[in-house]
Amino acid sequence: MRTIKLPDTIKLPTLLDPWDQQEPSGPDATGIYNFYRNLAEGDLTTTKCKDCGKMNFPPTMLCSNCLSNNLEWVKIPEEGELYAFSVMALGVPLIIDTYAPFVVAIARFGDYPENGVQISGIIFDSKYEELKIGDKVKWEVIEIQGPGEKKRYWYCFRKI
Numbered sequence: 001m002r003t004i005k006l007p008d009t010i011k012l013p014t015l016l017d018p019w020d021q022q023e024p025s026g027p028d029a030t031g032i033y034n035f036y037r038n039l040a041e042g043d044l045t046t047t048k049c050k051d052c053g054k055m056n057f058p059p060t061m062l063c064s065n066c067l068s069n070n071l072e073w074v075k076i077p078e079e080g081e082l083y084a085f086s087v088m089a090l091g092v093p094l095i096i097d098t099y100a101p102f103v104v105a106i107a108r109f110g111d112y113p114e115n116g117v118q119i120s121g122i123i124f125d126s127k128y129e130e131l132k133i134g135d136k137v138k139w140e141v142i143e144i145q146g147p148g149e150k151k152r153y154w155y156c157f158r159k160i
């Protein structure tokens with residue numbers, strides 16, 4: 001598993017730090033907790049509407065299509081297709097600027113838009129010149145260390 005190490009001195013305002021939503025209880029708890037728990041267990045998941053079948057990303061508590069709250073957590077198909085990409089070399093957020101330049105991409109997983117999602121992510125292991133629209137990609141979970149002892153999880157894409 002890829003690991004990203006963050007410095008120990010980051011302090012974000014509460015509203016800008018979504019990581020508290022990883023907690024299953026407490027004042028910052030939300031229904032999005034499952035997203036982070038599933039990432040920690042190695043799965044990229046999202047919510048799918050049981051009424052109309054729409055898969056939403058990011059996961060939501062209400063379906064963006066029919067506003068139903070009758071949702072279930074589903075694993076996003078592991079293999080997808082590169083839809084768009086660019087290089088991020090300048091203006092990279094300070095906490096990951098040491099990893100720049102890197103490719104940022106939009107990829108489609110599943111049968112988008114009927115039964116799939118279109119999501120953005122970083123591709124660390126391919127250069128811009130090595131990629132083309134339509135390339136097969138897969139998502140993989142990455143571990144983010146810090147600040148401090150906290151361990152967090154996110155995802156990136158890899159060309160296959």
Ligand SMILES: [Zn+2]
Nearest residue numbers: 049052063066
């Ligand atoms: Zn729906």
